[in-house]
Amino acid sequence: MSGKQVPLVVIRRLPRYHRYLGELLNNKIYRVSSTELSEKMGVTASQIRQDLNCFGGFGQQGYGYNVEMLYDSITKILGLNNGYKTIIIGAGNLGKALANYGGFSKRGFELCGIFDTDENVVGEEVAGITVKDYTELSDFIKHEKPDIAILAVPKTAVTEVADEVVQNGVKALWNFAYVDLDLPGDVLVENVHLSDSLMTLSYKMNKYGE
């Protein structure tokens, strides 16, 4: 898959296509046109066709798209069939919430470790996994080679934790701390800055009040 680089805006729309196609499958709908899908999703049919054609011609003139085939294709494009091994650092409420969220395992992410520094939490069972002491982290990474580290620690700790996991070879981080991490270029980071989202909501409320 060389060709020209797929724009990030398109990539960020793929999960939503995946979700809607999954719902169609649940409803036993096996065929859909870009126009039908566009009406359900509230986007233009043109955009759907353009987006999909970044990855290949999945449709058929005069027919539309085979839902199952398209769903499976997007699953592969998103890498959800790779069974990425995942660890969570931080077993506070957020870490626990993420561990227990069924959506991740359903999308092929396999949780294989949870770590915390707090003695009161270490040893606890979360989502079927025993929380390990943070001091065991680096050995664990070396042996288990997880693909993704989820950083659910306070922002005061996150820089150190990120360095630690990266030094031991993790190449993809999902960061919930309100900090922009500065890491080597080959390390992938996806930030979830919850405050940003809430402030955007606040902005809109503010505006409407005028």
Added chain:
Amino acid sequence: MSGKQVPLVVIRRLPRYHRYLGELLNNKIYRVSSTELSEKMGVTASQIRQDLNCFGGFGQQGYGYNVEMLYDSITKILGLNNGYKTIIIGAGNLGKALANYGGFSKRGFELCGIFDTDENVVGEEVAGITVKDYTELSDFIKHEKPDIAILAVPKTAVTEVADEVVQNGVKALWNFAYVDLDLPGDVLVENVHLSDSLMTLSYKMNKYGE
């Protein structure tokens, strides 16, 4: 503040400006040029000046920007000085994590109620607030008139919960369930679809493997 509509992309960048300016203040830096700020943030100076000028001329030729004044201005633009009253529906791990997250109160959001249907959770103390029974929700909203409802419930429940809070007059929802809510046009909804973010990370990992 009429004039032309500020693009959503600009609004979504404001929280990040706010954060970096706050850090400058913490470091007792009271003056900054668009070029200096652009280097710290990894964006272009042009973009910063364009963005800020959507809201007014905050800078001064030959000098740059007064950090404190700019910070305060963005605080107001984002509505963080309004003390929006907030309730959380769902006191599972996610609800608790959000309740305990200090960043919200620091940015002026005031948590005034937490609700759940689970008898084992109702009555518990979370972030200094007693979890109330879900049946008390509609009366509570009528009397306390919260501005924002945070939906931290499973996706199977979220449609019903959203309808309930909207019917009782809440006009802004922060939704964590993996569903696109369909609500009256005057209700503001900001979605946090965590899976989408993780799938984007997964896509990038997948791509790099080729």
Added chain:
DNA sequence: TAGATTGTTAATCGATTAACAATC
């Protein structure tokens, strides 16, 4: 074949960057 709908090119729209006159 006739009808439907894609894939793709061209046109439009919007966002980002560059440039520079205004001005502190």
Added chain:
DNA sequence: TAGATTGTTAATCGATTAACAATC
């Protein structure tokens, strides 16, 4: 005044939408 840096206009770049020939 000379130097610095904004505010703003113009140029570029990219993303979205429209249109339609290709084709199932």
